[in-house]
Amino acid sequence: MPLRVSPIPTLEPVVRLQRVTKRFAGGTEALAGLDLAVAPGQLLALLGPSGCGKSTALRLMAGLAEPTTGSVERNIPAPHAVGFVFQEPTLMPWATVEDNVALPLKLLGLPRAEARRRVGERLKRLGLDGFARAYPRELSGGMKMRVSIARALAAQPRLLLLDEPFAALDEITRWRLNDELLDLWRAENLAIVFVTHSVYESAYLATRIAVLSARPGRIVGEIAVDAPAPRGPDYRGSEDYLRTCRTVSESLAKALGES
Amino acid sequence: MRRTLANLLPPAFVVILALAAWEALVRLRHIPEYLLPGPLRIAAALRDDWPVLFPALLQTLAITGEALLAAAVLGAGLAVLLIQAKWIERSLFPFAVILQVTPLVAIAPLLLIWVKDVRLALVLCAFLVAFFPVAANTTLGLQSADHHLLDLMRLYGSSRWKVLRFIRLPSALPYFLGGLRISGGLALIGAVVAEFVAGTGGAASGLAYRILEAGYTLAIPRMFAALTLLAGSGVLLYALLSGVSYFALRRWHESAVRRESAQTSEEQYRSGL
Numbered sequence: 431m432p433l434r435v436s437p438i439p440t441l442e443p444v445v446r447l448q449r450v451t452k453r454f455a456g457g458t459e460a461l462a463g464l465d466l467a468v469a470p471g472q473l474l475a476l477l478g479p480s481g482c483g484k485s486t487a488l489r490l491m492a493g494l495a496e497p498t499t500g501s502v503e504r505n506i507p508a509p510h511a512v513g514f515v516f517q518e519p520t521l522m523p524w525a526t527v528e529d530n531v532a533l534p535l536k537l538l539g540l541p542r543a544e545a546r547r548r549v550g551e552r553l554k555r556l557g558l559d560g561f562a563r564a565y566p567r568e569l570s571g572g573m574k575m576r577v578s579i580a581r582a583l584a585a586q587p588r589l590l591l592l593d594e595p596f597a598a599l600d601e602i603t604r605w606r607l608n609d610e611l612l613d614l615w616r617a618e619n620l621a622i623v624f625v626t627h628s629v630y631e632s633a634y635l636a637t638r639i640a641v642l643s644a645r646p647g648r649i650v651g652e653i654a655v656d657a658p659a660p661r662g663p664d665y666r667g668s669e670d671y672l673r674t675c676r677t678v679s680e681s682l683a684k685a686l687g688e689s
Numbered sequence: 690m691r692r693t694l695a696n697l698l699p700p701a702f703v704v705i706l707a708l709a710a711w712e713a714l715v716r717l718r719h720i721p722e723y724l725l726p727g728p729l730r731i732a733a734a735l736r737d738d739w740p741v742l743f744p745a746l747l748q749t750l751a752i753t754g755e756a757l758l759a760a761a762v763l764g765a766g767l768a769v770l771l772i773q774a775k776w777i778e779r780s781l782f783p784f785a786v787i788l789q790v791t792p793l794v795a796i797a798p799l800l801l802i803w804v805k806d807v808r809l810a811l812v813l814c815a816f817l818v819a820f821f822p823v824a825a826n827t828t829l830g831l832q833s834a835d836h837h838l839l840d841l842m843r844l845y846g847s848s849r850w851k852v853l854r855f856i857r858l859p860s861a862l863p864y865f866l867g868g869l870r871i872s873g874g875l876a877l878i879g880a881v882v883a884e885f886v887a888g889t890g891g892a893a894s895g896l897a898y899r900i901l902e903a904g905y906t907l908a909i910p911r912m913f914a915a916l917t918l919l920a921g922s923g924v925l926l927y928a929l930l931s932g933v934s935y936f937a938l939r940r941w942h943e944s945a946v947r948r949e950s951a952q953t954s955e956e957q958y959r960s961g962l
Contacts, residue, residue: 514844537855
């Protein structure tokens, strides 16, 4: 059986949301009673229809927003241990790739030489070493996203949050970045939460998928994906993968039907 | 090189044609030079009166430059102050607007009465008109910083000062430079208007003073020569500020980036694989 239902994380979660609701000033209710815990080393996909509050949940986890009721606990040395990748690359257009990636280190007050060394390593790992002195406008969408990921990882976070990071990219680039993300996750003892509306992406990447209902969002289904690492191109064609996709699709359909 | 020549040739040709038509009109219709001197007569006046006009030009340009510098520093400074809190902006911005909409010719006499040093009063007048575009544009620029980048700064617990230095000031740079370009022309106009108001009573002797003087003595070619210098300075000032803007932004801002030469990095990346 490649699938089983919602395992209880045994390790102390990196971030835990309890009975979280979020209502915006305009009266929009984005989240209603969200319970979610992310274990260390977990790769969690938040899957749901557009506007279901996925991004809001992510911002709450990052501490960029406060819940209206309920609690958000982060069990990581704040604040530099959270990396965030936005929907758009969100690079500083006036700074080179190198300086963009170095920003978090500069903000945390790392010595220049040390920051330089770490940035160099980051760029190498993401295949960007030839582009240290390039400006963002000279890069393609996929390359910009790589820089954005490199920046999020520069300060060696233990939790990486990604908000539909690859939604605007073409499929080939998207697949390649999916694989690169998996490589990073394996290499770095990271917990990753990424928001997506793609069933296929969530089934390919995640070790656990949380399906959110339409607004106001809450968890309506959780699916653990036990397919072994390394997942690669072969996995995309495998029975396991297709079965996971089907299970996730059904869960998502149910989520939409309920609301 | 050939391209720049091809770009410059048509406008140069049109200007020469227009000047020739002007000269021809003046000569053929026998227009007296106290009504409208021809370009050649103006050029002669420029040459003959150079010892008088050039110091006057320097005087006016010095006032313009000082006013522009003050406008740049204080305008950007005010903008930084304004974005610190909504209430500060709401309380101070009206003053800037009131100063902007009140015609300089109406305030200049007052300033000349209040401020003993005439030269300082002139700089103050020019500064008043040059100040607003820099302040308003820079405020807009500081507020237009990418909100995701601001989120990122929050994520790393950055201080207000770091947010300003790393995100807001660079975001505002293109806006500031755009404002400065407008202010350059306005500072020159402000300086000339103030000199006019100060008139012959003023101790200073800028170009406006020479124009007034030439008007009184019906030395119309000299008046045109002074006007030519003023217009030329305005154009040069604008070109200079555009050049500064281009050099500051050429690496990254859409306004200054050259399109054709851009090979995308994905292409370089692929070919490098």
